[in-house]
Amino acid sequence: MFNSIRKDYSLKIKTFLIKVTTPSDLTDEEGIRYWQERLLLVFLFAGVVLGFVVCLASVALSIKEDLWGVAVVDTIIYAWVVVLFFCRSFPFVIRAVSVSLISYVLGMVLLLTIGPFGGGPVWLFVFPVIVAILLGLRSALGALAVNAGTVILIGILLQSGYMEWDYSTTNPVEKWIVISLNFMLLNSIVTISIAVISGRIQGLLNQQKSMLVSLEEKHSELLESNFQLKREMVERNQAEDALLESEEKYRLLVENQNDLVVKVDKKWRLLYVSPKYCETYGKDEEELLGKNILPLVHEEDRSRITKSLERLHYPPYTAQHEERNLTKDGWRWFSWVAKGLLNEEGQLEAFVSVGRDITDRKQTEEEKQALENQLQRSQKMEAMGLMAGGVAHDLNNILSGIVSYPELILMDLPDDSPLRKPIKTIQESGMKAVNVVSDLLTIARGVAIGKEVLSLNSIVEEYLSSAEHQKLKTVSPIVTFKFQLDSELLNINCSPPHIKKTLMNLVANASEAIEGAGTVTISTESRYLDEPFKAYEEVKIGEYSVLSVTDDGTGISPEDLEKIFEPFYTKKVMGRSGTGLGLAIVWNMVQDHQGYINVMSSEKGTIFELYFPVTREEVAAAKENIPLEDYLGQGEKILVVDDEERQIEIACGMLTKLGYNAKSVQSGEEAIEYVKKHSVDLMVLDMVMHKGINGRETYEKIISIHPGQKAIIASGYAKTKEVEFTQKLGAGKYIKKPYTLEKIGIAVKEELEK
Known part of the structure; x- marks a missing residue:
């Protein structure tokens, strides 16, 4: 147990000594520099620990011998040793020179005060040895020169009598010369040997370090080469795996995506088709490969597509277009993005194209455009209505005198007055002008007031027996007018004068659309819609009484069909009929009755269908004329x-x-x-x-x-x-x-x- 405790304490002491004598900022890889720093710390540590005892004994003896100067020097030197040991931030050279000078100063002080038989020669002997160890050969030679100068100086002082020791001896100068020569010989041998050995060790360490560096470089190069080789092998394996994975992903992507993928040569023949393409067109891969793609493109789109794909011959060798393709479900819209594939000469040899079905988007765009057109049409009609309403108001004020005064004058004229006829003519002309103004007012929304429950049949019958219709038959004698009225037609809530005006305008337009002989048919029917019906406008679900006017004329072009309900838009011959307000009146009247319009036209004729919401109310009894x-x-x-x-x-x-x-x-x-x-x-x-x-x-x-x-x-x-x-x-x-x-x-x- 005692041995164990002793070993434990010995290990702790050893560890402590190593720690305090090891430089913190250097490693043994620094070579001789590391060991010089460490030897310096050993010298200083020994000076701190052992020097305390020596300093204490020396100071006590110096005081006893009344050598106060020696005591002060010893104390200062010991304090400086302590400072150098603990203040390691001082540069190495300063600390090394300081330790060397301490040895020299101690030697000089002891030699001058005690003589050659004290410790002075020993400290002087150690002085160049420490310099050789810490600072190298060149500094050591300088230290030897200092020692040589010192012993020569002491000899001169002895010879001249300026210095003497307390003990007597014969021939002191001669003896000092002999002692000095032996001292310098041994001092030089030891110092130079240590310096040379230290230098050689430094050289060997440098050589070893160079060899280690070279070996490390070679080792690093070998490691780098080995690493590069392994990395290349890994990269190659990864590339092969990535290629396989990419091919698998490509196959999965192409075979399972919803988009269509094809490869086409420059003669428009299919070289590759994806499974989705085959599914879309309802054909096997064998049926499609080698076939020309143009027959699958809508005839109206072919020239545009051909022109678009010409861009594949020029950078960036891409093209994008939309086309209609004939699929198993009929004609559908597709958006295609094509990328050209070039040969070694940079010429186009094929292209890959990816297509996506955009039929739903196209339908949505068309519906959106239709709604925008409808909104624009409504806004235009509303603006025109506001303008027409304002004009009609002013005209009504002007016409009031022409219409009202003749009525007052006629009340005062006798029946046989010759003025009655011209005044009556003025009144009738004024009423015709009022009717024109009424047409203008009709364009303004909300004029269909005074609504009552009626059957469209009664309005049609009233119109057919009216003077306006008889006049129209006279103007168009070769046009046949037919009517097909539903006997069970449901009633509507309407403004009879405006519905009659609407019917009159439609029939007049239909007769004028016929060049030569033809037929105009007026029909009514009750119709129930159980789902919205997309016509010229979208007709909502419900019950309707439908008024139709059909002709077998030349039809209306698609361009004109978009504008026929705009006020003052007409292609009639000026002076033959109307002012271009007829269909504007029709449109506004239908809107005022919360109804809908459907127009269908072709080269074989045109049909106007007016949908009026029905009512279950009964027709009121006819009003009688009220006497004055x-x-x-x-x-x-x-x-x-x-x-x-x-x-x-x-x-x-x-x-x-x-x-x-x-x-x-x-x-x-x-x-x-x-x-x-x-x-x-x-x-x-x-x-x-x-x-x-x-x-x-x-x-x-x-x-x-x-x-x-x-x-x-x-x-x-x-x-x-x-x-x-x-x-x-x-x-x-x-x-x-x-x-x-x-x-x-x-x-x-x-x-x-x-």
Whole structure:
């Protein structure tokens, strides 16, 4: 157990000694430099540990002998040794020179104070030896020279009597010379030998290091070569595996993807077809290989595709196009991307093409385009309607005098007056102008007011017996007009005058589309759609009464078919008929009735189908003509509010003829001020007044003064939301200008009797 403890402590001490005497910033690979640093640390460590005892004894003896200078020097030297040991950041040369000088200084001090029999010669002897070990041969020779100079100097001092030792001896100078010569001889032999050995060791270490470096380089080169060889073998194996994997992935990709892959030579023959291609075309690979691809391309697309594939002859040797292909499911759209394959001369010898079925996308694009066209058409029609409505309003005001005054004049003329006929002609011409203005107003949406439940059959029958149709038959004597009416046709909620106008325009257009003899057929039928029907517009699910007008004329071109419902678009001969508003009226009327239009045309003729939603309500009893006596007044006070002086004159004149007390103002503000001072039985209120507030604002303020004030609304515009809002406030019937005696008389009478 004791031996074990001793070994343990010995190992710890050894480890500690190695640690404190080993440089931290150098390794043994540094050669002699490492060992010089380590020997320096050994010298310093020995000086710190053992020098303490020596310094303590020397200082004590020096004090006892009254050698205070020696004591101070010993203390300073020991302190410097401690500093050099612990401050290893000092450069090696400074620390090595310091240790060497310490040896020299100690030798000189001891030699001068104690004499040759003290430790001085030993320290001087060690001085060049330490220099040889730490600093090399050249520095060692310098140290020997310093020692030689030192012993010569001491000899001179002894000879001259400036220095003597405490003990007496005979012939001290001669003895010193002998001692010095022996000292320098031994000192030189030992110092130079150690320096030479140290240098040789350094050379051997350098040579060994060079050999190790060379061996390491050779070893590295061998390792690199071996690594390169292994890497090349791995890369080759990886390349082979990657090639196999790539081929497998390519095969799986081509054989399992939804896209079609083909390889085609420059003569358009198939060299390769993917399984998906075979599946799409419903043929085996053997049936397709070697066959020309052009017969599978739609005839209309072939020239365009041929031109597109010409780009494969030029950089970047790619082409992209869309085409229709004849598959097992019929004609379908495909998007193809082709890449040219060049031979060694850089000439195209084949190309690979990848195709994708885009039929659904094409259909979506077509539907989107159709919706955009429909929206643009609606916006255009709405804009034209707004313009037409504004023009019609102004024309109505102008025509009011031409239509209304003849009626008032005729009431005062005797039956045998020669003026009755020309005035009647003026009135009829004015009414024709009113009809033209009515066509303009019809283009403005929302004019189909006053709807009632009717059968399309009754409207068709009324039209067939009308003067307009008889005139058309006279103008087109070689055109045959037929009708096929459904006896069980369901009723619709409609505006009869506008439906009749629509039918008249369609029949007139159909007859004019026939060059020479032909037939125009008017038909009706009830039709139920259980799924949406894509026509000129998309017809929704529901029950419809369908009005059809068919002709066997030359048809309408696809380009014209897109524009036929636009106002003023016509290809008729100027002066023969119409103004280009006929089909615009048809389109707006169908929209106002929440219906749909379908147009089909070819070289064999055209058919217009109008779909009107049905109603289960019954047709109301026919209205009888109301005699003039039934709507005469009894002196009631009527206030006419209008910003047009002519309209005021006409309205007041008619009301006066009917027996009313008519008053007038020319703005909404004047009407408000008037009712503040006077009460009126009823107001005839113009909705659109350019001076000040409009009719709706006027009525709002008047009912705040006189709640429940009766009023009827008049306007040259179609019925608008402003009219509907005013009626919700309490206003009565809406009448459209120009005024007629019956129209204004009945409206006023009905409102007063409420």
